[in-house]
Amino acid sequence: MARITGVDVLDIRFPTSRELDGSDAMNPDPDYSAAYVVLRTDGDVDGHGLAFTIGRGNDVQAAAIQALAPHVLGREVPRDAAALGALSRELVGDSQLRWLGPEKGVVHMAIGAVVNAAWDLAARLANRPLWMFMAEMSPEELVSVVDFRYLSDAITPDEALALLEAAEPGRAERMSVLLAEGYPAYTTSPGWLGYSDEKLAGLARQAVADGFDMIKLKVGGDLDDDVRRMRLARAAVGDGVRIAVDANQRWDVADAVRWMKELAEFDPYWIEEPTSPDDVLGHLAIAQAVRPIRVATGEHVQNRVVFKQLLASGAIDVLQLDAARVGGVNENIAILLLAAKFGVPVCPHAGGVGLCELVQHLAMFDFVAVSGTWENRVIEWVDHLHEHFVTPATVHNGRYTTPTAPGFSAEIHPASLHRFAYPSGPEWSTS
Numbered sequence: 001m002a003r004i005t006g007v008d009v010l011d012i013r014f015p016t017s018r019e020l021d022g023s024d025a026m027n028p029d030p031d032y033s034a035a036y037v038v039l040r041t042d043g044d045v046d047g048h049g050l051a052f053t054i055g056r057g058n059d060v061q062a063a064a065i066q067a068l069a070p071h072v073l074g075r076e077v078p079r080d081a082a083a084l085g086a087l088s089r090e091l092v093g094d095s096q097l098r099w100l101g102p103e104k105g106v107v108h109m110a111i112g113a114v115v116n117a118a119w120d121l122a123a124r125l126a127n128r129p130l131w132m133f134m135a136e137m138s139p140e141e142l143v144s145v146v147d148f149r150y151l152s153d154a155i156t157p158d159e160a161l162a163l164l165e166a167a168e169p170g171r172a173e174r175m176s177v178l179l180a181e182g183y184p185a186y187t188t189s190p191g192w193l194g195y196s197d198e199k200l201a202g203l204a205r206q207a208v209a210d211g212f213d214m215i216k217l218k219v220g221g222d223l224d225d226d227v228r229r230m231r232l233a234r235a236a237v238g239d240g241v242r243i244a245v246d247a248n249q250r251w252d253v254a255d256a257v258r259w260m261k262e263l264a265e266f267d268p269y270w271i272e273e274p275t276s277p278d279d280v281l282g283h284l285a286i287a288q289a290v291r292p293i294r295v296a297t298g299e300h301v302q303n304r305v306v307f308k309q310l311l312a313s314g315a316i317d318v319l320q321l322d323a324a325r326v327g328g329v330n331e332n333i334a335i336l337l338l339a340a341k342f343g344v345p346v347c348p349h350a351g352g353v354g355l356c357e358l359v360q361h362l363a364m365f366d367f368v369a370v371s372g373t374w375e376n377r378v379i380e381w382v383d384h385l386h387e388h389f390v391t392p393a394t395v396h397n398g399r400y401t402t403p404t405a406p407g408f409s410a411e412i413h414p415a416s417l418h419r420f421a422y423p424s425g426p427e428w429s430t431s
């Protein structure tokens, strides 16, 4: 029986601040980074996972992942729902680390990286892409990996089971559709705040030419600038293309409402992260004031408990789960089940380092085995840094190509791990 024999934690940083790729109202100088973890085994297959951070945050993130290593070293290689559920429960239950959360922030993201690496390992051993590995589990197995503590007032295990059973009959057909057609995407590449008007308009036109029917702009720096940029973008893409806007938590509630009233004439599809991701009541107040513009959040929502409140209160119209923010696949299954229960579409957050690679699997699993639909659903696409991945996410004609390689698509090329290692890699030591 194979065991986990090593936990490698690598600090990988890309100097993206040099080109202002990834710049927004709250993050003017992002160096996109990954605290990258490899679960080494005494068999032929390793598991890969990561937490996405920016710059110096990676020091802390990598240390947190290292702190979890004793739970994993020597452990039997996880292959099934029982083992993957047990691992997640043990990591979340480490009482001395739990004190730093509970179930939020750096430690929880570290758990997410390790849990995701374990799912990668199990899917590789099953010779399945992760979405298919998950979608081939029985409803009972899927329910068994979820921690329903703090959720049962909103969704019980029996309700979750019924949701999954209801989606079971169409699974095989939806898998074929997914493999043939891919999954709808939208692009954020035109809209970074640091880009010039010319670059914005050119990239917006290019996005439509590339087959996207939705783009996203960063807002929240200066209202006059945002009105000008939104007008330019609307003129560039025409009326038939959806334009979402993203404030990256920049506003208080009243600012969000005032700003969105000014942008409303350009028909924004959603306002993303208008305010603090913890502020359930704030999101509700904004939603009530700006509808029919949708309110979206999720990339910084720390766990399933906050998602429960955002959904149960009616504060969000779009749920943007993130593959590497919460406690990994297990908790994201809980979040997908909650969203299905409340009938709110999931449009995952992606970009960063490897987030497109990871989250496509969760959206595709949702399509096959949970919500059973991609209506009003799109995965974010940001065309940066994919060249560093062994099985990069790809988008053609506005749709993610359904991955077929075994695993969770998180593995980074050894040459990139060497070059961008911080601070010793050639990219950093010679600049």
Ligand SMILES: [Mg+2]
Binding pocket: 246, 248, 272, 273, 299, 349
């Ligand atoms: Mg965002």
